[in-house]
Amino acid sequence: MDKFLTFTVIGLSTSAIYAVISSGLVLTYTTTGVFNFAHGAQGMIAAFAYWQLRFAWGWPAPLALATVLLVLAPLFGALLERVIMRGLADASEAVRLVVSISLLVGLIGLAQVIWPPGESRPMSTFFAGRQIRVWSTAVTAHQLITFACALAVAVGLRLLLHRTRIGVSMRAIVDDRPLLLLNGARTDRVALLSWAIGASLAALGGILIAPAIALDAPSLSLLIVNAYAAAIFGRLRSIPLTFVGAIVIGLTEAYLFGYLPTGNTALAGLRLAAPAILLFVVLLVLPNRRLRTGVRSRERFPCPTRAGALLFSGSVFVAGIVMATTMSRPDLVTYGKVFSFGIIALSLVPLVGYAGQISLCQLSFAGIGAVVMAHVGGASGSPLGLVLAAVVAAAVGALVALPALRLSGIYLALATAAFAVALDRWVFNLPAVRIGPLRLRLFDLGSVDVAPLRLFGYRFDSPRAQMLLAAGAFALLALGVSAVRRGRLGRRLLAMRDSEAACATFGMDLVRTRLAVFTLSAAIAGVGGAIYATQLSSITPGNFDLVSGLPIFMLVVVGGAGMVGGALFAGIGLQGLLPALARLSSLLARWQTIAPALAGLGLGRNPSGAASDVTVALAPLRRDAPVLGAMLAAMGLLWAGRLAGAFGGWPFLAGLVVALAVAAAVAQHRAGAVGAVGAVDAVDAAGPAPAAAAATATVPAPAPVPAAPPATAAPPVPALEWMGITQPWTADAVAALDRVLGLPEEGVRGGAAHG
Amino acid sequence: MARLTVEHLVVRFGGCQALDDASIVAEAGHVTGLIGPNGAGKTTLFNVISGLVTPKSGRVVVDGRDITHLSPTKRGRAGVARTFQRLELFGMLSVRENLLVAAETQQRWARAGDDVAARVEGLLERLGLADVAGELATSLPTGLCRRVEVGRALAAKPRVLLLDEPAAGQDDAETRSFATLLRQVAADDVAVVLVEHDVRLVMGSCDVVNVLDGGRVLACGTPDEVQHDDAVLSAYLGAGRPA
Numbered sequence: 001m002d003k004f005l006t007f008t009v010i011g012l013s014t015s016a017i018y019a020v021i022s023s024g025l026v027l028t029y030t031t032t033g034v035f036n037f038a039h040g041a042q043g044m045i046a047a048f049a050y051w052q053l054r055f056a057w058g059w060p061a062p063l064a065l066a067t068v069l070l071v072l073a074p075l076f077g078a079l080l081e082r083v084i085m086r087g088l089a090d091a092s093e094a095v096r097l098v099v100s101i102s103l104l105v106g107l108i109g110l111a112q113v114i115w116p117p118g119e120s121r122p123m124s125t126f127f128a129g130r131q132i133r134v135w136s137t138a139v140t141a142h143q144l145i146t147f148a149c150a151l152a153v154a155v156g157l158r159l160l161l162h163r164t165r166i167g168v169s170m171r172a173i174v175d176d177r178p179l180l181l182l183n184g185a186r187t188d189r190v191a192l193l194s195w196a197i198g199a200s201l202a203a204l205g206g207i208l209i210a211p212a213i214a215l216d217a218p219s220l221s222l223l224i225v226n227a228y229a230a231a232i233f234g235r236l237r238s239i240p241l242t243f244v245g246a247i248v249i250g251l252t253e254a255y256l257f258g259y260l261p262t263g264n265t266a267l268a269g270l271r272l273a274a275p276a277i278l279l280f281v282v283l284l285v286l287p288n289r290r291l292r293t294g295v296r297s298r299e300r301f302p303c304p305t306r307a308g309a310l311l312f313s314g315s316v317f318v319a320g321i322v323m324a325t326t327m328s329r330p331d332l333v334t335y336g337k338v339f340s341f342g343i344i345a346l347s348l349v350p351l352v353g354y355a356g357q358i359s360l361c362q363l364s365f366a367g368i369g370a371v372v373m374a375h376v377g378g379a380s381g382s383p384l385g386l387v388l389a390a391v392v393a394a395a396v397g398a399l400v401a402l403p404a405l406r407l408s409g410i411y412l413a414l415a416t417a418a419f420a421v422a423l424d425r426w427v428f429n430l431p432a433v434r435i436g437p438l439r440l441r442l443f444d445l446g447s448v449d450v451a452p453l454r455l456f457g458y459r460f461d462s463p464r465a466q467m468l469l470a471a472g473a474f475a476l477l478a479l480g481v482s483a484v485r486r487g488r489l490g491r492r493l494l495a496m497r498d499s500e501a502a503c504a505t506f507g508m509d510l511v512r513t514r515l516a517v518f519t520l521s522a523a524i525a526g527v528g529g530a531i532y533a534t535q536l537s538s539i540t541p542g543n544f545d546l547v548s549g550l551p552i553f554m555l556v557v558v559g560g561a562g563m564v565g566g567a568l569f570a571g572i573g574l575q576g577l578l579p580a581l582a583r584l585s586s587l588l589a590r591w592q593t594i595a596p597a598l599a600g601l602g603l604g605r606n607p608s609g610a611a612s613d614v615t616v617a618l619a620p621l622r623r624d625a626p627v628l629g630a631m632l633a634a635m636g637l638l639w640a641g642r643l644a645g646a647f648g649g650w651p652f653l654a655g656l657v658v659a660l661a662v663a664a665a666v667a668q669h670r671a672g673a674v675g676a677v678g679a680v681d682a683v684d685a686a687g688p689a690p691a692a693a694a695a696t697a698t699v700p701a702p703a704p705v706p707a708a709p710p711a712t713a714a715p716p717v718p719a720l721e722w723m724g725i726t727q728p729w730t731a732d733a734v735a736a737l738d739r740v741l742g743l744p745e746e747g748v749r750g751g752a753a754h755g
Numbered sequence: 756m757a758r759l760t761v762e763h764l765v766v767r768f769g770g771c772q773a774l775d776d777a778s779i780v781a782e783a784g785h786v787t788g789l790i791g792p793n794g795a796g797k798t799t800l801f802n803v804i805s806g807l808v809t810p811k812s813g814r815v816v817v818d819g820r821d822i823t824h825l826s827p828t829k830r831g832r833a834g835v836a837r838t839f840q841r842l843e844l845f846g847m848l849s850v851r852e853n854l855l856v857a858a859e860t861q862q863r864w865a866r867a868g869d870d871v872a873a874r875v876e877g878l879l880e881r882l883g884l885a886d887v888a889g890e891l892a893t894s895l896p897t898g899l900c901r902r903v904e905v906g907r908a909l910a911a912k913p914r915v916l917l918l919d920e921p922a923a924g925q926d927d928a929e930t931r932s933f934a935t936l937l938r939q940v941a942a943d944d945v946a947v948v949l950v951e952h953d954v955r956l957v958m959g960s961c962d963v964v965n966v967l968d969g970g971r972v973l974a975c976g977t978p979d980e981v982q983h984d985d986a987v988l989s990a991y992l993g994a995g996r997p998a
Binding site (some may be wrong): 001301303472488491492494495497498499501502503504505506508509562 | 774805806807826827828830831833835836837839843844845847849852853855856857859860861890907908910911913984993
């Protein structure tokens with residue numbers, strides 16, 4: 001009985017902290033529609049700030065508390081609302097998610113820059129040592145304060161939401177935001193206030209929970225993830241239900257801690273993963289949502305042509321060869337991961353880019369692929385390992401997808417994140433399990449060695465061979481993913497993304513389609529993980545945890561999730577650019593966790609991503625055969641020079657970049673000249689012109705503006721910006737302009753007929 | 756037996772009675788009109804038939820098969836296709852792909868790809884969409900978008916075709932050619948149900964017209980009968996009109 005009471009008190013005090021944190025989360029979500037993944041990270045930053053003031057600088061506790069809770073945290077929350085969140089009002093859910101995940105990753109990075117990990121930062125509880133006795137158990141002063149805080153938050157929120165004018169506005173936003181706007185309420189002020197309060201609540205929770213666990217940025221940010229499960233209990237809307245959820249989760253954790261046998265390693269991880277599993281379960285019992293209709297996405301991804309896909313994959317493989325022949329051995333090891341990470345990122349293209357689903361557990365699938373490769377591939381590196389990596393990852397992907405099929409948007413993101421956490425806190429740390437005749441081994445409680453792949457008697461054991469293998473696999477899979485987009489499945493996925501309701505009305509099986517894309521995506525991630533594992537040669541669960549996986553998701557969306565180029569962007573960004581920057585300067589190395597986050601935060605401005613911009617910028621070059629030829633020749637010369645040892649790696653890289661930039665600029669200039677001056681100069685440029693026409697015929701307009709004028713208009717119609725300037729107006733020009741502006745052509749024709 | 760029978764549907768949204776014991780019948784080969792003032796429950800009725808809204812009571816029967824409790828997808832498989840008043844086009848797909856997706860879904864696992872492609876090209880031609888087949892669906896003006904929606908529904912080879920204001924945003928000439936198209940589609944053994952505000956289109960193309968008001972069917976008959984029905988006139992023009 002004593003034990004029960006003790007763990008109940010412990011559980012309730014955790015519950016109180018979760019309740020404080022998650023009510024802040026609910027407050028910001030309902031009033032602004034942004035699910036703040038970084039809510040926990042805000043609490044973490046606050047805990048660090050409090051430690052700095054209270055313990056490092058020795059301020060008195062009340063002063064430090066007041067500074068953090070009443071000044072720093074609300075200011076920070078308000079700043080986030082003003083600078084970042086306000087611009088997201090009409091962004092798609094994936095983009096909002098990426099921005100808040102970027103914030104999470106960025107804050108963790110920032111904390112590690114300011115407070116480098118590895119130092120011990122003791123943080124004592126309030127009134128350490130003081131306690132009172134309730135019946136037979138002791139309740140510490142810290143726990144009492146925690147209860148008081150939760151109670152104060154509950155009462156305070158109740159008063160705020162029901163007794164004050166702005167609180168009523170907050171509740172009204174939950175019910176009907178457009179109506180409230182029509183009634184003249186200032187929703188921006190409401191949003192500002194709720195972000196300030198939310199940040200304060202996160203800070204309070206962070207400070208209260210920090211003494212119980214170490215002051216460590218990632219674990220503090222993610223331990224607070226447990227609080228998300230509580231918020232889901234209240235369906236992200238109801239604060240009282242959120243409190244109930246917090247109590248359930250806190251008590252579950254405490255009782256598991258108290259009553260699970262301690263000797264068993266299999267169960268040790270279960271305690272850590274319990275809130276994540278609870279979150280997963282709660283998500284599954286949420287009531288069925290209605291079919292989505294009318295998603296108006298700002299993103300535009302052109303459909304890849306077969307020629308374009310071949311060109312892309314060919315260039316990637318050639319780049320792989322160039323890298324393999326010019327790099328030193330350590331560089332090969334470092335930058336070879338560009339391609340294996342690229343494959344893992346590629347798995348997100350059909351899922352996020354085509355189907356508009358969200359998954360935060362792709363790196364976990366990669367981890368499964370890696371484990372399978374390690375054990376099935378064995379010491380000989382059998383290719384069977386690679387095949388089974390795909391198969392097992394696909395099977396697990398389907399298993400995860402089945403219950404998650406009903407979820408979408410933020411709920412799907414949370415469910416997949418919960419799965420990733422359950423995997424890296426528990427399953428990956430399991431000892432070998434015997435199920436019947438099958439002996440299931442995972443990471444063997446530490447690290448596992450992975451032998452290089454052996455294919456047709458050839459062993460990919462040098463870093464050079466491994467880089468070529470990874471580049472080749474990426475090129476092939478990219479071809480496959482592009483083919484999916486052009487084919488039947490791709491059409492279905494994009495249709496489902498735009499309107500599930502419309503898909504259903506002509507009989508499309510949404511469940512099967514979603515299952516297909518989750519399975520496909522997990523299989524690709526599994527292959528990527530297996531190849532990544534052979535490059536690492538020794539893997540630990542830490543290689544595949546949630547926090548490491550988040551930047552992949554972020555960068556694929558930043559790069560353009562609808563295009564295979566977006567995956568390459570993510571691979572280059574994470575495993576190419578960041579290590580290269582770190583090599584250049586140690587200062588940059590410390591900032592490398594923050595860089596991808598900044599990229600993600602900038603996403604709101606360009607939701608289609610970088611890959612589509614690059615495609616647009618390079619389009620003239622693709623059509624301009626002479627310039628393209630000259631560029632390739634120059635690059636070939638550079639390569640030859642590098643191979644002959646005429647210059648080092650950095651000048652070589654710089655040379656390539658300059659060659660590409662100059663060629664793109666020249667091609668752009670020539671294309672512009674041809675378009676503007678029209679038929680007269682086109683005679684001079686007779687060489688590229690037919691090629692240009694052929695290329696435009698096969699390449700659909702990649703720009704956000706559909707039907708690029710040069711592609712659809714006959715030669716006499718000048719480029720859009722030169723209309724009416726280089727030539728007099730013609731009916732064709734007017735029609736082309738109308739088409740671009742989206743005006744009805746019929747009106748023009750009718751008008752012409754009447755005139 | 757009628758192709759589509761809807762019996763005694765009741766739908767409530769909170770305190771609002773959207774459908775109050777509404778029943779209609781649509782025969783194959785006929786165009787059945789559904790008119791009524793805004794808020795009469797026309798779109799709700801479509802949503803119930805296509806399974807997006809669950810009725811409190813009542814039945815939806817297609818060819819003698821009760822589909823009231825089927826999912827929207829299964830209803831689509833049963834041959835119920837529709838267009839949306841608020842366009843639900845696949846904006847990231849081209850016009851051609853919009854039709855292809857629907858056509859392929861009906862084709863299931865059979866591998867006769869050319870048949871589908873040819874059918875889609877035929878539909879594009881018929882709907883006057885051949886010129887814009889390669890454009891992204893969202894880049895088109897509204898009138899064309901509506902025709903894409905109709906084309907997508909037709910591509911699914913429907914037995915029951917529900918059209919929710921397909922003529923909105925089209926000019927007179929287009930509406931006339933659209934009426935012809937409707938007759939052709941119906942003649943192909945399809946039950947066409949048409950919700951429309953354009954009285955000329957309704958009167959010119961429908962065999963039967965149902966008038967809906969306040970969630971009830973006020974009147975049902977040929978266009979001519981309905982035009983002279985007292986209950987209809989009072990619903991549209993107000994009860995106290997001069998005789």
